[in-house]
Amino acid sequence: MNRTQRTSMALLAVGALTVAGCTPGSNGDDTKTSAPPTASVTTDAAKMGNVTLTVWDQEVRGGQQKQMSTLIAQFEKTYPNIKIKRVSRSFDDLTKTLRLAMSGNDAPDVVQANNTRSQMGEFVKAKQVISLDGYAKAYGWDTRYPTSVRSVASYSPDGKTFGSGSLYGMPQVGEVVGVYYNAKRLTELGIQPPKTWAAMDAALATAKSKGQIPLVLGNVEKWPAGHLFGIVQGRYAKADQIRKLGFGQAGASWTAPDNVKAAQTLVSWVDKGYFNKGFNGQDYDQAWQSFSKGNGVFLFAGSWLQADLSTAMKGDVRFMLPPPSEAGGKTITTGGTGLPFAITSKAKKPDAAAAYINFITSPAAMKVLADNGNLPVVETSKQSPPDTLGKDVFGAFGQISQADGLVPYLDWATPTMGDTLGATLQDLLAKKVTPEKAMAALQKDYQEFTAK
Amino acid sequence: MSRTRTAGPPGEPRRVGYLYVLPAFAVYAAFALYPLLKAVYLSFWDWDGLTLATWVGLGNYADVFGDERLRASFGHALVLMAFFAVLPLLVGLVLAAVLHRAKVRGLSFFRTVVFLPQVVAMVVIAVAWRRLYSPDGSLNSVLSAIGLDSWTRGWLGDYTFALPAVGVIGTWFESGLVTVLLLAGMSRIPRELYEAARIDGAGPVREFFAVTLPSVRGEIAVALTLTVIAALKTFDLIYMTTSGGPGHETTVPSYEVYRQAFELGHVGLASTIGVVLTAIIFVISFAITRIGDRVTD
Numbered sequence: 001m002n003r004t005q006r007t008s009m010a011l012l013a014v015g016a017l018t019v020a021g022c023t024p025g026s027n028g029d030d031t032k033t034s035a036p037p038t039a040s041v042t043t044d045a046a047k048m049g050n051v052t053l054t055v056w057d058q059e060v061r062g063g064q065q066k067q068m069s070t071l072i073a074q075f076e077k078t079y080p081n082i083k084i085k086r087v088s089r090s091f092d093d094l095t096k097t098l099r100l101a102m103s104g105n106d107a108p109d110v111v112q113a114n115n116t117r118s119q120m121g122e123f124v125k126a127k128q129v130i131s132l133d134g135y136a137k138a139y140g141w142d143t144r145y146p147t148s149v150r151s152v153a154s155y156s157p158d159g160k161t162f163g164s165g166s167l168y169g170m171p172q173v174g175e176v177v178g179v180y181y182n183a184k185r186l187t188e189l190g191i192q193p194p195k196t197w198a199a200m201d202a203a204l205a206t207a208k209s210k211g212q213i214p215l216v217l218g219n220v221e222k223w224p225a226g227h228l229f230g231i232v233q234g235r236y237a238k239a240d241q242i243r244k245l246g247f248g249q250a251g252a253s254w255t256a257p258d259n260v261k262a263a264q265t266l267v268s269w270v271d272k273g274y275f276n277k278g279f280n281g282q283d284y285d286q287a288w289q290s291f292s293k294g295n296g297v298f299l300f301a302g303s304w305l306q307a308d309l310s311t312a313m314k315g316d317v318r319f320m321l322p323p324p325s326e327a328g329g330k331t332i333t334t335g336g337t338g339l340p341f342a343i344t345s346k347a348k349k350p351d352a353a354a355a356y357i358n359f360i361t362s363p364a365a366m367k368v369l370a371d372n373g374n375l376p377v378v379e380t381s382k383q384s385p386p387d388t389l390g391k392d393v394f395g396a397f398g399q400i401s402q403a404d405g406l407v408p409y410l411d412w413a414t415p416t417m418g419d420t421l422g423a424t425l426q427d428l429l430a431k432k433v434t435p436e437k438a439m440a441a442l443q444k445d446y447q448e449f450t451a452k
Numbered sequence: 453m454s455r456t457r458t459a460g461p462p463g464e465p466r467r468v469g470y471l472y473v474l475p476a477f478a479v480y481a482a483f484a485l486y487p488l489l490k491a492v493y494l495s496f497w498d499w500d501g502l503t504l505a506t507w508v509g510l511g512n513y514a515d516v517f518g519d520e521r522l523r524a525s526f527g528h529a530l531v532l533m534a535f536f537a538v539l540p541l542l543v544g545l546v547l548a549a550v551l552h553r554a555k556v557r558g559l560s561f562f563r564t565v566v567f568l569p570q571v572v573a574m575v576v577i578a579v580a581w582r583r584l585y586s587p588d589g590s591l592n593s594v595l596s597a598i599g600l601d602s603w604t605r606g607w608l609g610d611y612t613f614a615l616p617a618v619g620v621i622g623t624w625f626e627s628g629l630v631t632v633l634l635l636a637g638m639s640r641i642p643r644e645l646y647e648a649a650r651i652d653g654a655g656p657v658r659e660f661f662a663v664t665l666p667s668v669r670g671e672i673a674v675a676l677t678l679t680v681i682a683a684l685k686t687f688d689l690i691y692m693t694t695s696g697g698p699g700h701e702t703t704v705p706s707y708e709v710y711r712q713a714f715e716l717g718h719v720g721l722a723s724t725i726g727v728v729l730t731a732i733i734f735v736i737s738f739a740i741t742r743i744g745d746r747v748t749d
Contacts, residue, residue, distance in 0.1 A: 024497050024505040024719070096714055099501055122717055126502035220582070220608050222697045278587030280698050281606020281614075286586060415716050419696075426698040430611060 025103075041138045045079045045355035052083040053349075053356055054108040056101065058094040058339060063307060063373035067172075068360075070368050075359045082352055091339075095119065102128045102344065109347035110356060112339045113169060115152050117162055117248065118415045120342065124168055125159030129342040131166035135354040141170060141361070145378055148406050149174070151247075153340040162412065163247030169340025170361050172369060174377040176321070176335035176397045176406065177227045180291070180299040180309060184316045185212065189297070196323050197235050204274050207297045215269065216296035217279040218287025219429065222422030226410055228300050229425055230334035231322045233262040239332045239407055246408030248417070250450040254443035255436070263428055263435035270429055280426055292317070302335075303393045307373045310389040319392035321400055335397070335406040337377050370394075377401075414449035417442075488730070495724035500717040512724035522725065525703040526732075528615060529684050532704065535619025536626050536683030537676055543623070544630030544675065549660050551631075552638040563635065566628040574625075578692030581621045582608065585693075608694050615702050618693055626682060630675045637671035638664060673744020677737045684733050705729045 042048065059068040065088075072084050087108065089097065095114065101107055102123060113120045113129065123129045136142045142150070149171065156165035181193060186203075189210055194200035207214040219225045233242060237258035244252035253259075269275065276282065276296065291299045292312035299305075300322075309317050321331045341360070343353040359365065366376035370383035373390070381398035385391040400406055411418035420442060428438040495512055499505035516522050551562060569577065584590050585607035592604040607617040645663045654662060687706035690696060696703035696711075703711075705725050713722035 023507075024494055024499045025501075025503055099714070099717070103502055118715060118717055122500060122502055126500075128502065220586075220606070220694065220697065222695050276587065278592075278604075278606025278609060280609025281585065282587050282609065283582065286583075286588075290588070418715070419711065422695075423697060423699045426609070430609070430698060432611060432699065 041134045042351045043138050048352045050081050051349045051352040054085045055110040056087045056108045057112040058091045060088050060090050067369050067372040071360045071365055107344050107346040109353045113342050114339055116412050121159045124155045128345055129168050130345050133166050136167050139358045148404050152336045169342040170357050171337030171340040171377050173338035174375045174397045175303055177302045177333055178321050180319050182297055183318045185297050194323050196327050197325055200323050213276045213296040214274040216287050216291040216299045217275050218282035218284040219280050221284050224284045225425035226421050231300050232265050234332035236261045242407040246410050246412055248413035248449055254439045260435050260439050263438050303375050306393045310387050315388050321396045332405050417445055420445040491723045492727050495727045497720045499720045501719040512721045516724050516728055521700050525705050525708050529704045532619050533683040536622040537679035539623045540626035540630045543627045544634050547631045548634035566631045569625045569628050574688040578689050582693050609698050626679045633671050633675045634668055637668035641667045673740055676740050680736055681733055
């Protein structure tokens with residue numbers, strides 16, 4: 001090393017020391033608590049003075065965009081003293097930028113944060129979003145929104161427990177994973193829409209024997225199989241067990257016989273050739289598009305495909321909840337809400353922010369949502385659905401949320417579960433691992449997290 | 453009346469010279485050095501990006517080398533290097549040699565065509581190839597049409613072929629760049645060398661190894677540096693095609709950086725992977741330029 005090199009090394013070292021000024025994260029506002037402003041909640045938005053609210057949302061697609069801009073316009077008209085500065089980004093962009101924005105000095109007032117531990121959970125832990133319990137009482141959200149809906153946006157104040165505790169966000173729309181079927185094809189095959197799992201098994205077998213693709217799956221993105229598994233898991237496992245697994249609460253086990261049985265069922269479907277060829281290399285979007293063109297009989301997917309499938313297939317496509325194990329039994333399936341809206345701890349006028357959230361989740365707002373083809377999270381059955389498929393989906397969601405049959409997305413369990421679940425199910429469906437090994441891999445992820 | 457400057461012969465650089473470098477250095481320091489140092493600094497902490505961090509020293513580095521999955525991601529990057537750097541070099545050498553020798557009409561047209569992949573955004577390329585590789589995509593249709601039905605598969609979901617399939621996209625992407633670089637190098641070789649070789653009785657193959665290849669060593673070094681770096685830092689391609697799947701068969705370090713930082717909130721560990729990756733890229737490109745320099749001297 002010659003002299004110049006040594007000088008530059010020294011310079012680098014000095015630079016490093018300058019950088020090393022403080023502990024990362026220490027410039028955050030740690031003193032601020034998320035104490036619920038129960039005592040001093042004001043609900044009269046007209047008397048809050050002039051306020052500008054910065055709102056970050058991800059309602060960018062067709063019907064979502066329309067309902068949001070309609071509601072904002074109505075809100076500003078009703079309360080001229082409150083201006084909404086809206087920043088909307090796609091879901092992916094929002095996920096990437098929200099963390100930075102929240103830790104910045106001019107954080108937005110209202111944000112649409114994903115329910116997951118990796119997002120909302122982290123914000124709760126860092127005290128960057130405030131508890132909405134006070135507002136829930138004042139506005140009556142706690143009676144309008146059923147427990148199963150509120151629980152998916154609830155955390156303990158330290159962010160450790162998911163699924164109970166304080167309410168941190170209010171969702172607008174609902175989501176349910178169920179079964180789309182090609183009604184025309186079913187009629188041709190002489191199959192009735194299955195009312196029990198036994199009937200479903202028979203329907204799949206009949207479809208296969210008559211040369212159809214019984215089940216359409218596109219799993220290159222890894223996560224779609226998680227929804228498929230959720231449905232099959234609901235056939236065997238108990239709701240409270242799945243909830244514990246999904247919320248990452250201790251006391252359940254992935255290696256329990258019910259879950260292994262669900263995994264075995266999936267593998268047996270692969271063995272019987274029920275899926276389209278090469279599903280692990282197939283695009284999710286291409287898969288449902290192919291279904292919409294008449295390939296395949298059943299598609300296990302979420303309510304979010306309703307508008308697109310209905311446009312493509314008109315009356316030929318129908319939706320139903322997964323069948324119960326026995327006729328008349330209780331159905332359990334994956335579902336939840338769209339991204340909930342939360343109030344940041346940096347919001348200057350939390351009351352105004354709450355008034356905004358109340359406005360966009362009010363009964364009138366639910367109608368606006370439905371009119372624009374979205375699935376309202378509450379009062380679903382009171383809305384007039386856009387078409388036949390819409391009627392199916394609205395009905396299914398209303399029925400299952402009333403019956404408390406919704407269980408959380410399995411990848412919510414731990415920060416790493418999305419990836420573990422996706423990769424493990426790809427392994428399982430490609431028969432790289434046995435059902436027992438696959439469930440053990442999920443158990444390891446779950447156990448490591450809940451043991452903390 | 454003596455000049456103030458005392459030491460050194462005329463023309464010897466003076467301290468004032470640093471002043472000229474300063475503006476460029478300031479920009480470089482602000483946008484490259486500072487972030488780099490910050491990343492190195494962050495790599496010693498366990499930080500979720502939001503709350504107060506805890507000092508873990510070299511713990512994150514132990515994780516990078518100890519975690520089977522992270523280690524595997526570096527292995528995948530090495531495999532991709534073969535597809536991104538070695539294969540394009542071979543393809544490029546052959547293509548460039550042929551184009552150079554054959555004196556094709558409309559050479560600039562061909563040059564543009566082979567270079568075209570470089571102009572298209574990687575995301576677009578990834579989406580296009582994903583369609584190509586899909587179970588009902590063109591590749592499988594062609595295979596079926598020529599009677600190789602048993603070979604058809606969902607390429608990106610296949611445990612054996614997913615990584616090579618992604619690699620081939622890289623080969624297709626980089627070959628044009630390498631070809632154009634080599635063509636430029638070959639065009640500078642003096643005619644006389646070829647004439648001399650021919651008088652000595654060399655055929656086209658001999659001519660290639662005796663004259664063409666040694667003359668473009670510098671270009672080969674440049675091409676290898678560029679493509680190797682591209683291979684090691686590839687992210688968009690993986691993100692858009694396989695998300696690291698099936699299982700974990702195609703994850704690469706930069707994809708892990710993204711996953712750790714943005715999905716899991718392990719900013720410290722993400723920085724560590726980034727730092728290790730930077731070090732590896734630095735060492736490899738240093739070695740390549742060293743070798744390239746030595747042979748051109």
